[in-house]
Amino acid sequence: MIELLAPALLAGLAVALVAGPMGSFVVWRRMAFFGDTLAHGALLGAALALALDVNLYLAVVVACLAIAAALVGLQQQRQITGDTLLGIVAHTTLALGVIAISLQKSVQVDLFAYLFGDLLAVNWRDVLALWAGAVLILVLLAWHWRALLSITVNEDLAQVEGVPVTRTRLILMLLLALLIAGAIRTVGVLLITSLLVIPAAGARRLSRTPEQMAALASLLGLASVSLGLAGSWYADTPVGPSIVVAAAVLFGFTLLRRPDS
């Protein structure tokens, strides 16, 4: 059993570890729907990777960044508000991705695996790539932590104090795209947002500082992946949804505790 589950577990843990601090930023900056939109767009990137026979992770990162840039451009006009715009882009790119994948003739592609993840299908090469990506994201996060936190608290104050606001925002966007690229094979595009948001929301009630919240969110994410995978093994349920349900149950437990502040 352990030989079979080890790659899946290690892959899931890599994603959950990074999803802690990244999810905290998504919660703090109210970017949940934005993250969801990037994730939906990731499917289009995956479809293009298959069609053009290029690296999946690279294609997904590029697709996410292209969508983020398009959103910034579209937000310049004021008639359609941000959340409507996100809804339009999220579902359009999702639909295009599904169509593009269904048009693949050469390979039989399991669409379900992209939508809901297929953790049990990862191999040791994927595990290695995921951990390399996780370490990269964590290093970049630590490096820019103060700037990222500064622009999250107040952008004007950050700019006056010399933080390069636009560059820092772009870094956050890039990190989110990297994470989504890594997560697409594990929890799938439809469930990525939940792995970002649910552990962070649970950690909020138990934390007094941003760093505590990020670390606790990682711990809750790690526990969710472990519990979800175990549940999936014994109850023969789909892995991705099982992880999300485990995260939600853990979140439910945090509600029992009275918040400090």
Added chain:
Amino acid sequence: MSQLRADTGTLVAVHGAGLSYGAHSVLDDVSLTLEPGRITTLIGPNGAGKSTLARLVLGLARPDRGRVTRRPGLRVGYMPQHLQVDESLPLTVDRFLWLAAPGRTRARRDALQRTGVAHLRRRAVRGLSGGEMQRVLLARALLRKPDLLVLDEPAQGVDVSGQDALYGLLGQVRDETGCGILLISHDLHLVMARTDQVVCLHHHVCCSGTPEAVSRDPAYHRLFGPSGGMPNLAVYTHDHDHDHDLSGDPHHDHHGHTGDHHHD
């Protein structure tokens, strides 16, 4: 190079700056210089463009017309009018100050001591009262050892004795560090007593000079009414349609004035 030395000379100079949002002109031909060791107060009714002018000084906005020059390497401490931290972000006062001054626990404690809120260091930023938040924000601005301190409505939500203490503290900071201070205010009587230069703004500079000179200026009285400078003037903070709009004679002759009025 006419570039000013790093430790003396004008901090920020605004030359004939103008800024419009669409057809609405917020600032028109505004000039202002900020010098070290001098407290400049910007007064004017709500919507007069005071905060916008402060944003030009801070480099947060660029003028459409004219220009803003800042001394190279200028360190600015900024105290915004409001700062609301999202409920989802757990943040203690100490962590909040850390964003401006990492790794200097001692300095952060001293800054809070200075503004009289040392006891708040471990408290969550959420749940501070308006007056407590103002003092924490001032501590953060001071931590940067600024050459220029910009404070947007610092006395808001603070009672009268608190206001008096705040302005006293600002005077002390100016005397000790020699920094320049730009204050935005619409509560005149306390400010007038403690400031070196008053600039009276209503999209354009109506009048400027020492508090005494400004309080004698007819343009000042047109803007703030005959009781200008008296304590009961606080009522005017909620009264936007003052005589200036209704006088029918906006073409009084003062420097910085273009006769180009925009009222909302």
